Amino acid sequence: xxxxxxxxxxxxxxxxxxxxxxxxxxxxxxxxxxxxxxxxxxxxxxxxxxxxxxxxxxxxxxxxxxxxxxxxxxxxxxxxxxxxxxxxxxxxxxxxxxxxxxxxxxxxxxxxxxxxxxxxxxxxxxxx
Amino acid sequence: xxxxxxxxxxxxxxxxxxxxxxxxxxxxxxxxxxxxxxxxxxxxxxxxxxxxxxxxxxxxxxxxxxxxxxxxxxxxxxxxxxxxxxxxxxxxxxxxxxxxxxxxxxxxxxxxxxxxxxxxxxxxxxxx
DNA sequence: ATTAGCGTATTAGTGCACTAATACAGCATG
DNA sequence: CATGCTGTATTAGTGCACTAATACGCTAAT
Numbered sequence: 001x002x003x004x005x006x007x008x009x010x011x012x013x014x015x016x017x018x019x020x021x022x023x024x025x026x027x028x029x030x031x032x033x034x035x036x037x038x039x040x041x042x043x044x045x046x047x048x049x050x051x052x053x054x055x056x057x058x059x060x061x062x063x064x065x066x067x068x069x070x071x072x073x074x075x076x077x078x079x080x081x082x083x084x085x086x087x088x089x090x091x092x093x094x095x096x097x098x099x100x101x102x103x104x105x106x107x108x109x110x111x112x113x114x115x116x117x118x119x120x121x122x123x124x125x126x127x128x
Numbered sequence: 129x130x131x132x133x134x135x136x137x138x139x140x141x142x143x144x145x146x147x148x149x150x151x152x153x154x155x156x157x158x159x160x161x162x163x164x165x166x167x168x169x170x171x172x173x174x175x176x177x178x179x180x181x182x183x184x185x186x187x188x189x190x191x192x193x194x195x196x197x198x199x200x201x202x203x204x205x206x207x208x209x210x211x212x213x214x215x216x217x218x219x220x221x222x223x224x225x226x227x228x229x230x231x232x233x234x235x236x237x238x239x240x241x242x243x244x245x246x247x248x249x250x251x252x253x254x255x256x
Numbered sequence: 257a258t259t260a261g262c263g264t265a266t267t268a269g270t271g272c273a274c275t276a277a278t279a280c281a282g283c284a285t286g
Numbered sequence: 287c288a289t290g291c292t293g294t295a296t297t298a299g300t301g302c303a304c305t306a307a308t309a310c311g312c313t314a315a316t
Contacts, residue, residue, distance in 0.1 A: 014304060029235055041263060051306045056264055075262085090236040094246055097229045102250035104225050108218040112251050118222055119247050122230040123240050142274055169293060179276045184294055 007048050015050055019058035024067055027078055028090045038068060038076040132159075135176050143178055147186035152195055165205050166196060 005022050007015050026032040039047070041055040048055075059076055062068045067089075068076050105115040133150050135143050154160040167175070169183040176183075190196045199205050233243040 016304080025235070040261080042261085053264075053307085054305060057305090060264085090238065091246065094229075094233060094236060094238060094243070095250065097232050098247050098250040099253070101222075101225045101229045102247070102253070105222060105251065108222060110218065110222060112248075115222070115251060116244065116248060118219070119226050119230070120244060122223065122226040123233065123243060126227070126230040126234045144274080168291080170291085181277085181294075182275060185274090187293085 003047060005044070005048060007050070015048070016054050016058040016061070019048075019055065020062055020065075023058075023062060024065075024089075024093065027067055028093055032078050034078050036078045038078070131175055133172070133176060135178070143176075144182050144186040144189070147176075147183065148190055148193075148195075151186075151190060152193075155195055163205055 004026070005019060007018050009015070013021075023032065023038075038044075038059070041052045041059065044050075044055045045052040059068060063070065063076070068078060071077050101119070102115070105112075110118075132154070133147060135146050137143070141149075151160065151166075166172075166187070169180045169187065172178075172183045173180040187196060191198065197205060229247070230243070233240075238246075
């Protein structure tokens with residue numbers, strides 16, 4: 001089975017941010033349940049062949065963002081979220097992605113109605 | 129009257145990109161009409177207190193993007209009209225980006241109609 | 257107390273994007 | 287030709303984001 005996190009070293013996205021994005025997505029989709037314990041910085045750093053500081057940076061930022069929290073000592077666990085919070089978190093993820101798409105549409109001078117038409121088609125074409 | 133271009137040196141956006149964005153905007157809004165001659169790299173570099181190479185970089189990229197074109201020598205002018213030649217390529221870029229957004233929406237179990245609603249909002253927020 | 261795990265503050269190294277300095281080639285006009 | 291403009295290739299400098307190396311303090315268990 002594939003590891004929980006995968007780092008792509010040649011796509012320009014910094015490793016700590018790839019970690020953050022994937023964990024956030026896994027929390028939003030329920031792959032990581034509330035209360036789940038995260039691997040330690042050294043364990044994860046060994047798995048991903050990264051320095052513990054890189055993991056620490058990602059974890060710290062995730063804690064600052066409210067995605068993770070500390071419990072009894074240094075153990076990092078997935079934060080328990082209300083359903084409404086989970087929903088708003090998912091919507092926030094969507095907005096980020098959609099904003100990039102909308103920005104691209106604007107850069108390409110694609111009319112709004114046509115952008116919407118193409119987007120609808122993409123939604124229909126998306127398969128499981 | 130204010131100069132045509134204004135560079136903000138402490139907002140993190142590189143100067144050459146500020147130049148590109150402002151010129152593209154002025155073309156889109158008609159402030160720069162098709163066929164209008166752009167100031168020379170040295171003239172503009174003096175006005176903006178930048179190196180001619182920075183202007184040259186912006187101009188070259190704008191030409192590559194199809195916003196400007198060369199005419200009779202080195203004079204750079206605003207390109208006449210966007211034609212349909214690169215249209216299919218632009219739409220293909222859009223489809224790639226939109227497919228990623230649609231895929232995320234599906235992973236997050238966001239209903240189609242709500243995804244479209246959020247996307248429309250993103251399009252509106254992208255203005256200016 | 258000792259051991260073994262934990263996270264991270266501090267420091268340093270590295271790569272890259274951006275900008276500038278310099279120098280050169282092309283074109284027009286006298 | 288000579289002059290004066292044009293754009294830019296080449297090179298170098300600089301700042302910053304990212305990552306790693308090292309070392310330290312902390313907690314828990316024995």
